Amino acid sequence: MLEHAALLNGEGTLPALLRHRAQERGGQVALREKVQGVWRGRTWAEYYRDARRTALGLMKLGLERGDRIVIAAEDVPEWFYADLGAQMLGVQVVGIYPTNPWAEVLYIAGHCQARVAITGDQEQTDKVLEALQQGNGLPHLQHIFCVDMKGMRRYEPGRPHAFAHLMALGDQLAQEDALAEQRLDRSIDSLVPDDVNILVYTSGTTGPPKGAMLTHRNFIFAAYSYASARGMVSQRFESVCYLPLCHVAERGYSTVLHLLMGGCVNFAESVDTVSANIREIAPTFFLGVPRIWEKLQQHFEFRMKDSGRLQRWLYRKGMQQGRVLSDRRAEHGRLVRLGDRLAFGMWWLLLFRNMQRHMGLNRTHTRMCGGASVSPETLKFFDIIGLPVGQGYGLTEVGGLAFVQQPGRPFVPGSCGPAMPGVQWRLGSDGEIFVRSPGVFRGYLFDDKGTRDILSEDGWLATGDIVEQRAGDEIAVVDRKKAIIITSGGKNIAPSEIENALKDSPFVREAIVVGDGRHFLGGLIQIDYDTVGRWATEQGLQYTTFKSLTLMQEVVALIQGVVDEVNARFARVENIRKFVLLEKELDHDDGELTATQKVRRGLIDKKFARELQLIYGKS
Template sequence: MLDHQTLLRGEGTLPGLLRLRARERGQQVALREKVQGIWRGRTWADYYRDARRTALGLMKLGLQRGDRIVIASEDIPEWFYADLGAQMLGVQVVGIYPTNPWAEVQYIAGHCQAKVAITGDQEQTDKVLDAMKAGPGLPHLRHIFCVDMKGLRRYAPGEPHSYEHLMALGDQLIQEDPLAEQRLDRSIDALVPDDVNILVYTSGTTGPPKGAMLTHRNFIFAAYSYAAARQMVDKRFESVCYLPLCHVAERGYSTVLHLLTGGCVNFAESIDTVSANIREIAPTFFLGVPRIWEKLQQHFEFRMKDSGRVQRWLYRVGMKRGRALSDRRAVRGRLVSLGDRFEFGFWYLLLFRNMQRHMGLNRTHTRMCGGASVSPETLKFFDVIGLPVGQGYGLTEAGGLAFVQVPGRPFVPGSCGPAMPGVEWRVGEDGEVFVRSPGVFQGYLFDDKGTQDILAPDGWLASGDIVEVRATDEIAVVDRKKAIIITSGGKNIAPSEIENALKDSPFVREAIVVGEGRKFLGGLIQIDFDSVGRWAAERELPYTTFKSLTQMGEVRELIQQVVDEVNSKFARVENIRKFVLLEKELDHDDGELTATQKVRRGLINKKFARELEQIYGGAS
């Protein structure tokens, strides 16, 4: 049996950690969800018991080490039970985004040859059933178990069965075979850190998704190194789980970091209620994608516009003084002078404390932004009010994280921080960053060529990201290597920096810079419907739909002002000469965005041919 510290430091497995927590903290609350308006908790003993029941149910169905299951569901406790229960048998778990259409469900479940599907509700079940009926179907899939059977009672006899039925199969196995639980214990004991336990399918921005094979060691190393770097190993961990659990980030924090720290995970009711749930829970740890941080900032700024004259004046002065203090803190990593500390304390009591409480982040000791680059102005806003947000850099194939900003260091704008303990790195001649660590994956499932293209025999992983080295040991991401635009004049331009500058405006929801092989850069811009709609209403400009709003001359002039302001910050060759306002919001179902809301750049010429014609008029 591995000792406590060995398990925590990476020489363990996720089911082993769950068993440890159940023994140490069995009666402490591990998971909470809102049921009929009331937050209800489940203990570590409950978590471990239901994961074991799931494992025994899968054992009853004949699943063995090396088999695979898929989970297609919103974030719910049963996600955790199915995930850890399957891993107890050495069965590999594949998550599917709940927003994926049936065709993508078919591709992923078919590619990984899943034998069992766990679904959250009727919508996800229907996708699996559609995938089974259409085209090549899902020849390896044997069973479907659904958590919420509402709407499924009148389906044809047989499957799908309820998730409770799967756990009941486990109970039945124990009655039939008194040695079943001993076999399960031996299965958990037989797991080793380098066993593949989770497959994460990449977002597929330039091609079909690839199944990255990750091990217990990959995940535990990345989570433990992050906790050590952020000085949170012994701090209270309470989080809000709302990002898709099939994504490496949410899996790494809500599942693995939760197991390492022994805290509590709270399930948001939905993506639309995240802000309200944060205020109810007041988490100590919060992971937000850029859009969440931007929305928190915009919501508060809009709220201040509707407040009284005195409050607006107080907010304006406080933010101005707070910015000056933030600038000084950035130099040394902390406020040095007694006067600065006293002034921040004054504004904290008068203004910032209430802002933090309003957002529900007043108890957070660690805040993280992940998933994509975020506007420096958004980060500055939170730093000003005393809620610095850490950035990091990583990729699925490296266990999710490799670099992270750490407390107490001077702030380097745009930096992702230094490498985490145990991570080696180097930069190639073209600026691509390579990493090597215990977090690096074992390769892509059934794709030797794809693996060889990215992973060298000596363990170095080619990230595909171009970076700049700052402050000698920190990196800042410039852009994806494949996203770099080369104009007809031979200029190499990283579009993401320009796109992020455009998205600094509350009126811009999405921006796509184009210009590969062209004489100048163009822009495809999606307005923020809420912000621009509010702006139009304040000016009594009538509109009915998203399309009608984008077609208003006043709105185009508004966005032209945003583009002109951004152009003034960049060299002329990096200026957007012409832009088009998209007449619909980009959508995953229409193939314009990945499940992680990233633009599918490989489809730009096809999806936006009409808009490109408007910008370039058939000329380069």
């Protein structure tokens, strides 16, 4: 294993780490997936073997260093084999979100000039085939290999082939050419940390996605620095893989951190079964997006409402006492008084232990929330029951993370923690944060201007995020620089803080604050269909669809109460004077959200012209 200092400098490559793991612990389970209701494991030796078979298959097809492939699939072991197998040859890997429509598949696969596409199933394959038929199609794409061939018997022969066929090509090459295996070994040995191995296309909230070029050094540094900051280096690593692997976060943890720490990655059956799979696996590490943490909390709270009187009393009492202990823990980073530790121990035995087990998080040593900001009350809930959830700050262009909350430090509200080991940072005159570290990317593919706009010659990355410095060495994100609203009166307002306050309510799923160049702030609010629907049922209100629910005056009054409560917490100029309930849920396919479920702010005026007219009248 590489030394601590070397890993903090991002030394090594991912294929070399995989080979090391296979040699070191070949018989131990590395990957696990559910097959016909039974969890089945694959060892590190099998992981390495099938990645090599994939690499040899790509070699037989003529792929060389610097070529690119795209992977459009749900999370499956074959994702890992294709990812690491391609990297063994120096081939760069581009992930595509399974939710991306064919038009985005066409843009990404065409822009990166991919030669091979790996697809997960018929749906993903159809998107690639549709892209091939549009205009000039995908002139560089030569082969498609699909993991699950169900439903494709009548497709054109050879388009696509099964993924197993790609590995069979590798087996064939190994049999035909006695030197193929040696050439593959030399290829792995020739890789260097600064080789570009992965391209991550940014979500494109303000324009077309850009292909961020990331290196082995970027990923290894970011993952190991995170593990060091969180005290995970000597801990057992077992995770549940369910977020898209094309995203820098899931790639950084389920692929890179896994290679660094060993342990096992378990593939969730689907996003809808994550909660059940967590309970089955009881992971030691868990990365959750805000929606997952919110659902875990809401599910338990709804369950308690349906329980007996004694259970409800015990839950209320435990959460009240736990909140007091949580506040004291926040002051010092731990419970200092013996009496507080004993009190928490008692409530852990009576209540919190069973809550942790019910969620499947009782074995976790590290919990992380990523992707977007999360309600402070949700974080408080988990801290109360002894499952503090860490937050951080980062972006694709720094390999994932640059700042993270660290255990044992006093809690600073709204903070993303201090910089991770090896990360330098400074603030610009307007509060924009600049970062320099071995995790900073190489630039954008085929976009020299975009690269120069964000990356200086001496390695400083302009993040485009406005932050505040807190507690000396910690930061709190204010908003994206481009998202700042300037009212007609010249007031600069960060909408995300108001939006997050609105989303603290279980009745609000999404909130968009508007008002740039206007006299006052308005709000576009999407209700949470599940919680508002449950509330309506409890009130004896009848509804049939999402739209019919939003049109009820009782629901409008409910959300007005949420808005009034939030307005009371902000200055008058930051108050939402008028809002409109969206009559449909925001959707990626309709262009309202990015693949990472962020609102495309650049399209607000176009997409919500009718709603804006209701708020501000005709312009």
